[in-house]
Amino acid sequence: MEALEVVRPGLLTTVQDLGRFGYHKYGVPTSGAMDQAAYRTANLLVDNEEGAAALEVTGEGPALRARADLTVAIVGAEMEPLVNGRPVESDAAIDIRSGQLLELGRARRGLRAYLAVAGGIDVPPMLGSRSTCLPAAFGGFHGRALREGDLLPVGQAGTRRLPVAGRRLPPGWWDAVGDVLTLRVILGPQDDQFTGEGIQAFLAGTYRVMPEMDRMGVRLQGPPIAHRAGADIISDSTPLGAVQVPADGQPIILLADRQTTGGYTKIAVVIGEDAYRLAQAMPGQAVRFCRISMPEARDARRAYEGKFLALRGGWPRWRDRQNYTLTLGGQSYRIGVEEGMGKYRVSLDGRTVRQSEEGEPR
Amino acid sequence: MAVRFLDAGESCLVVELGDRIDIALNLHVRALCLAVERATLPGVQEAVPTYRSLAIYYDPLAIDRDVLKDRISGLLGSSGGEGGQRPKLVEIPTVYGGEYGPDLEFVGRHTGLPQDDVVRLHAAPLYHVYMLGFTAGFAYLGELSQRLSVPRLSTPRLRVPAGSVGIAGTQTGVYPLESPGGWHIIGRTSLRLFDAARKAPTPISPGDKVRFVRIEEREYLKAAGGSP
Numbered sequence: 001m002e003a004l005e006v007v008r009p010g011l012l013t014t015v016q017d018l019g020r021f022g023y024h025k026y027g028v029p030t031s032g033a034m035d036q037a038a039y040r041t042a043n044l045l046v047d048n049e050e051g052a053a054a055l056e057v058t059g060e061g062p063a064l065r066a067r068a069d070l071t072v073a074i075v076g077a078e079m080e081p082l083v084n085g086r087p088v089e090s091d092a093a094i095d096i097r098s099g100q101l102l103e104l105g106r107a108r109r110g111l112r113a114y115l116a117v118a119g120g121i122d123v124p125p126m127l128g129s130r131s132t133c134l135p136a137a138f139g140g141f142h143g144r145a146l147r148e149g150d151l152l153p154v155g156q157a158g159t160r161r162l163p164v165a166g167r168r169l170p171p172g173w174w175d176a177v178g179d180v181l182t183l184r185v186i187l188g189p190q191d192d193q194f195t196g197e198g199i200q201a202f203l204a205g206t207y208r209v210m211p212e213m214d215r216m217g218v219r220l221q222g223p224p225i226a227h228r229a230g231a232d233i234i235s236d237s238t239p240l241g242a243v244q245v246p247a248d249g250q251p252i253i254l255l256a257d258r259q260t261t262g263g264y265t266k267i268a269v270v271i272g273e274d275a276y277r278l279a280q281a282m283p284g285q286a287v288r289f290c291r292i293s294m295p296e297a298r299d300a301r302r303a304y305e306g307k308f309l310a311l312r313g314g315w316p317r318w319r320d321r322q323n324y325t326l327t328l329g330g331q332s333y334r335i336g337v338e339e340g341m342g343k344y345r346v347s348l349d350g351r352t353v354r355q356s357e358e359g360e361p362r
Numbered sequence: 363m364a365v366r367f368l369d370a371g372e373s374c375l376v377v378e379l380g381d382r383i384d385i386a387l388n389l390h391v392r393a394l395c396l397a398v399e400r401a402t403l404p405g406v407q408e409a410v411p412t413y414r415s416l417a418i419y420y421d422p423l424a425i426d427r428d429v430l431k432d433r434i435s436g437l438l439g440s441s442g443g444e445g446g447q448r449p450k451l452v453e454i455p456t457v458y459g460g461e462y463g464p465d466l467e468f469v470g471r472h473t474g475l476p477q478d479d480v481v482r483l484h485a486a487p488l489y490h491v492y493m494l495g496f497t498a499g500f501a502y503l504g505e506l507s508q509r510l511s512v513p514r515l516s517t518p519r520l521r522v523p524a525g526s527v528g529i530a531g532t533q534t535g536v537y538p539l540e541s542p543g544g545w546h547i548i549g550r551t552s553l554r555l556f557d558a559a560r561k562a563p564t565p566i567s568p569g570d571k572v573r574f575v576r577i578e579e580r581e582y583l584k585a586a587g588g589s590p
Contacts, residue, residue, distance in 0.1 A: 021419075024410040025395070026564050027494040027538075126558045136498040136539055138558035189368035189376050234383060235495060235502070237410040237417030239374040261412055261495030269371030297372035298422045305423060 002151035003068040004117070007101065009147050010062035015121050015140035016114075016256075017053045020129035024237065024260040031131040031139065034215060034256050034279035035112050036272070037304075038076035041173070042116035044311055045073035045093045047164050052120030052155070053130035055146075057113045061104020062146060064115075066096045070154065071118040071165060077110030077280060092168035093118075110280040118164070119155035134215060135257055167315060173307075180206065180286045181277060183253075185243065185268035186297055190233060193265045194245070198226035202243075202267055202289060207251065209285040215257040217244075218278060220287060224249030225267060235263040241270030241278075243289075253278060271297050273304045365438060367431050372422050377434055378415040383504065385490050391416050392569035396447055397437040403430065411568045412493045413502070449491075449569045454536060456485070456527050456574045457582040458549040465546035469529065472512050481576055483507045484527075484534065484548065489572045499538030499556030499564040503572055506534045518544035525551045525586075527574065538564065549574075552585035 006013075016039065019032025033039035033056055043052050055062075061079045074081050074090045081088050082103045088094050090113075096102055104113060123130050123141055132140025141150060191199060207222030231247040238244075242254045244264040253270060254262070255278070268289065270278065281287070292300070324335045336347040345355040368376040377394065380387040388411075395411040398418060405424030410417040420430055458481045459466040470477045489503040496502075506529055514530045519542060522528070526537045528545030537543055538555035551574075556564050566572065577585075 022408045023498075023563065024408060024417075024419075025494060025568055026498065026562075027496060027500050028498045028558075028563060127561075127563060133498070133558075136556065136558070143558075186369055186371055189370045189378075234381070234413045235493075236376065236412040236415050237370070237374070239370045239417070239419070241371055259496055260410065261493065266370065269369075269374070271372050294369060294372065294427055298427075301372060301422055 001068060001154060003066065003070060003154035004121075004152040005065040005067055006062060006146045006148055006150040006152070007065050008063035008103075009145065009150070010057055010104065011060045012058040013062045013146040014056050014132040014134070014144075015053050015123055015146075015152075016056040016131045017129055018051045018131075019256065020127055020131055020133065020139070023127050027260050028127060029133055029135055029257050029260060030240065031129070031133045031215075032256050033114060033131075035076055035114070035276045037276045038112070038280075039114045039116075040308060041091075041169065041311070042073045042075035042114040043120075044308070044315065045075065045091075045164070045167050045169070046071050046116050046118040047093075047315070048116060048118060048120055052116065053123060053140075054114050054116040054121060055152075057104055057115060059111060060106045061113065063101060063103040064152075066098055066100050066102065067151075068098050068154070070096045072096055072102070073116050073167075074104065074113055075116070075169075076113040077107040079104040079107050079113045081105075089168065091173070093164045093166065095165045107282075111282055112279055117154050122153040122155040133257070135259075164315075170311075170314075173311075177277075177280075180288055181281055182288050182290050183270045183274040183278060184292045184297070184300065185241075185270050185289050186294060187268045187291060188266070189236075189269075190265040191267050193228055193230075193233070194267055195226045195228055198228075198249075199267070201225050202245075202251070203291055205288070207287045207289075209281045209283050209287060211283040213281075213283065215255060217252050217254045217258055218281065220251045220253065222250070222287075225251065227265060231265055232263055233265055235261045238262040238266070239269050240272060241275035242266045243268045243270065255279060271300060273300060365435075367434075369427070370417065373420055375418045375420065375427065375430055375434070376415050377418065377438075380414045383413050383492065385492075385504070387414050388490070388492050389569065392449075394434075394437060395568070398434065401433070401437060403433055406430070412495070449571055450567065451488070451571045451573065452566050454527070454551045454553055454572060454574045455577045455581065455585065456549040456551045457577050457579050458484075458527075460579070462550035462579070462582070463527070463548040466548045469510065469512055469546055469548055473510060475509065480510060480548065483510055484529070485574045485576050487573075489534070489574075491566055491568055491570045491572055493568050494564065494566065497537075497539055497541060497556075498558075499566070500535060501555075501564075501566045501570075501572065503534055504532075506532045508532060510534075512546050514544040515546065518542055519547075522547060523550065525553070525555070527551060550582070552577075552582050 137143040205223035207220040522543035527549040
């Protein structure tokens with residue numbers, strides 16, 4: 001159902017998910033949410049499946065009109081969301097009634113916010129993902145950023161109003177961001193192409209995020225990183241977070257929409273979790289690099305995944321959902337039964353006909 | 363050169379088989395890639411073959427890096443075969459010159475060759491597909507005749523139509539999508555090199571062979587559905 005109407009598109013609003021995997025060998029970028037941590041959190045708040053598509057909102061947010069009753073969550077950059085002009089919470093599941101206007105303003109802190117809708121943005125998957133691939137103009141909503149007048153399909157809209165409104169993140173879920181963003185890196189794969197002084201400069205220096213930053217990558221400026229011989233290699237694969245250093249010695253960090261191969265030396269690779277943090281950095285942000293070992297990186301990944309596991313575990317899912325179709329006298333009726341979190345709901349053709357009252361015993 | 367295992371972050375292991383651009387070496391990369399795909403190792407998400415190395419993306423919580431390295435080492439010894447996946451020959455029907463190849467005249471002047479010879483030299487070889495990258499569906503081909511070597515454009519074009527066939531240095535390739543570009547454009551193909559609606563989004567795979575086949579404008583128009 002086309003449950004969201006774009007009244008104002010914002011600076012760059014795209015449909016994104018976990019990303020598109022398995023197609024690098026055909027030159028197809030990963031794409032996906034730039035800040036996967038915020039994106040996943042938004043989906044968890046509205047009880048979505050892992051990997052449901054959401055909207056990535058950049059810099060300045062859109063205005064969207066609900067054409068059905070929806071449950072949404074806004075996570076990531078602080079964009080002072082309003083519903084019909086009244087402030088609403090970020091980092092929480094909120095209900096929006098059909099006809100109401102949801103507006104996200106200019107980013108006050110961070111750069112990208114994620115708007116998850118219960119049921120997910122229901123665009124057709126292409127090459128295994130609903131992410132918008134801007135460089136090749138496919139996937140997401142017609143392969144492009146949203147425009148005024150677009151009507152976005154939402155999965156099972158109106159049939160899945162869940163009692164999740166009011167869910168909010170536990171305090172301390174987000175680490176406080178200091179003045180300097182520290183990015184943990186694993187040296188390599190071409191660290192042997194840099195001088196000792198070059199590596200020292202990279203690990204000791206403070207770099208600034210330049211205005212040249214987009215979904216493909218972020219350019220930094222700071223102490224130059226010296227190569228032994230040259231900056232060019234025989235092109236090879238470019239992982240998320242790769243720190244490319246061209247001949248000018250200034251690093252470029254590759255992000256979601258990066259090319260799948262590159263011909264510049266890569267001194268190091270930023271771990272995934274910190275690449276997501278970088279996706280929230282504004283121009284001028286101070287950045288430092290901190291070298292860690294492979295076991296430390298794996299421990300960090302385990303801790304990161306553990307946080308999501310705990311969050312999901314704390315919010316029981318509406319696991320049991322059955323739909324029946326009855327045909328009587330040539331007429332079809334769709335009956336849905338949902339049960340979970342100590343509550344139940346019965347619907348007919350998407351409209352609730354009976355649900356548990358507050359405090360009603362099961 | 364000995365095989366090198368290089369970490370590229372916490373979830374990518376690069377297996378470097380050499381340090382040069384060479385078809386035999388590249389075929390080893392391809393064979394290893396197919397072996398890794400066939401082995402369906404737990405936690406391995408995708409394998410990306412490039413000129414001289416294979417990047418293996420994995421979930422470090424599902425498979426230990428050293429275990430993965432051992433498994434790959436085992437495959438290295440036994441990955442000689444193609445596993446029934448022989449490289450394909452992909453023909454690229456190309457209309458040369460005119461509005462489709464606005465730089466053919468320049469290439470002729472720069473190389474001192476008649477335009478027909480430029481086309482013949484371009485269409486003669488069976489090009490090896492080393493890898494795909496740069497953009498979706500773009501194949502890195504080797505190797506263009508030295509006699510056709512021209513520098514890149516001093517000012518790249520902002521808009522090169524999809525299907526444009528370009529040359530620069532000893533490289534040739536096809537722009538799968540409309541994009542900016544700095545290569546000299548000598549022709550255009552009606553073959554769709556990237557289609558996200560298909561499971562294999564491009565007709566070309568790493569390790570395939572490619573040949574450009576000269577066609578006339580009317581054949582191009584017919585194949586391209588009537589509009590250039």
